[in-house]
Amino acid sequence: MSNENYLAPGGKEYTLTAGQLAGLNKNAKILDIACGHGAASLNLVKKFGCQATAVDIEESFIKAGQAAAVREKINSRIRFIAGDFNKQKFAANSFDMIIAEGGALSYIGRDSGLKRARFLLKKNGYIEISDLILRGKRLSREAKDIFLSGLNDLDLETEESYRTLLKVNGFEIVFCSYIARQYWEMYYENIKQNLKNRKGFFSAKNIRASLNKEMSFFYKRKDLDQIGYLFIVAKKR
Numbered sequence: 676m677s678n679e680n681y682l683a684p685g686g687k688e689y690t691l692t693a694g695q696l697a698g699l700n701k702n703a704k705i706l707d708i709a710c711g712h713g714a715a716s717l718n719l720v721k722k723f724g725c726q727a728t729a730v731d732i733e734e735s736f737i738k739a740g741q742a743a744a745v746r747e748k749i750n751s752r753i754r755f756i757a758g759d760f761n762k763q764k765f766a767a768n769s770f771d772m773i774i775a776e777g778g779a780l781s782y783i784g785r786d787s788g789l790k791r792a793r794f795l796l797k798k799n800g801y802i803e804i805s806d807l808i809l810r811g812k813r814l815s816r817e818a819k820d821i822f823l824s825g826l827n828d829l830d831l832e833t834e835e836s837y838r839t840l841l842k843v844n845g846f847e848i849v850f851c852s853y854i855a856r857q858y859w860e861m862y863y864e865n866i867k868q869n870l871k872n873r874k875g876f877f878s879a880k881n882i883r884a885s886l887n888k889e890m891s892f893f894y895k896r897k898d899l900d901q902i903g904y905l906f907i908v909a910k911k912r
Contacts, residue, residue, distance in 0.1 A: 682862075684805070685904065687718050691722055692850075694725075701724035705772045706770045707729040709731055709775070713729045715774045716729040717747060717753070727754070728754045731757065761783055765795050766795075767795065768797045770795050772803065777805060777806075781806055808903055811900055846909040852905075867890075870887075
């Protein structure tokens, strides 16, 4: 599972599609925000030979990513940073592509995150986003308790509002779609495997309880009528 251990709906196929649309090559530099175990960076480096900088605040995730990069013999092309992305200093126009999977922009601030992404991207650079959004008219109390637990001040975007947010921040959407249910199921299979780990992030009782509750909610429903994961590839204008 070293390069398939995605911590959000989506996965390798979505990441590589974004890389293809961005025209990545061995000279490209990417920045992976809230990288988790570094799955996106690992897959992009293996496929395109690019250089990656992967940042996550959870130190155990960074260690797992570093170990995976060594196993894949691509550690010389990935720089892992354990820390808060908002506190990292990167030069303007440094990256050809920024990866913000798994709701990364929602956690660091969507508007401010997009402004900084535009600052960090080279001319005609790309950003890939996957994020939880509202699909129905409102979120039920049960769904809000599960998906926004501990994030009571966080409002979900809709597809329309996300499109507007990108436009006003100087991005042009190249591709946009919902992540299919089967990729949610793949994500939860990854989570089940991670929950077997009794050390690190997934050993915490509150994390385990929250994820088990989320999976139970997902599997008992026949469709994703209230929420969805949106996949976007956009180009800096």
